[in-house]
Amino acid sequence: MREAGPPRVRGSAPLRVPPIPTTRALLRPVRYNDAAGIAAGLGDREVARWLAHVPHPYRIGDARTWIASVAMGAEAGDEATFAVEIDGALAGIIGLHGLRLDPTLGYWLARSHWGRGVMGEAVGAALAWAFATLPIAGIRSGVFEGNAASLRIQQRLGFRIVRRGPQPSLALGRDLVHIETFLARGEFTGACQT
Secondary structure (H helix, E strand, O other): OOOOOOOOOOOOOOOOOOOOOOOOEEEOOOOHHHHHHHHHOOOHHHOOOOOOOOOOOOHHHHHHHHHHHHHHHHOOOOOOOEEEEEEEEEEEEEEOOOOOOHHHHHHEEEEOOOOOOHHHHHHHHHHHHHHHHHOOOOEEEEEEEHHHHHHHHHHHHHEEEEEEEEEOOOOOOOOEEEEEEEEEEHHHOOOOOO
């Protein structure tokens, strides 16, 4: 087996994410057999409603298409996506997209794991890996207004609010107020205290 060298974002070298253990979860590469877990998590309207580009209902075919697009993005060196695994089962996803031009963070967690500090810890670990490994100056993210828990995670990690404006919600079929955030490399706190 060939050892993988450090990932290069600027170019066509594939980008591979390593397994990263945290106190409450394991971050690992997304696998094709994660489709059922992704469909189950995003099939919950309470999860999908907070995500801009997720349709509702969300089906296993949607998950398989998304997994294929993630693999293509990783092959192009433009995307790093982690499955969040808890007790051996997929519980959520963390994605870093547009790494060659405009890095953006997105994430979701199955509702059964909300309120336990899992996602703050997992996002912190993914960002620590990204800033240690990739030549990026900062990362954009954001939340729909009303998603206080997700905004709190971002702010604890060092993200600052940069603007508010309308953004379509595919799941809800209408525009919602979106709070855009930005994290500069030097402002990353390194941990999300719960």
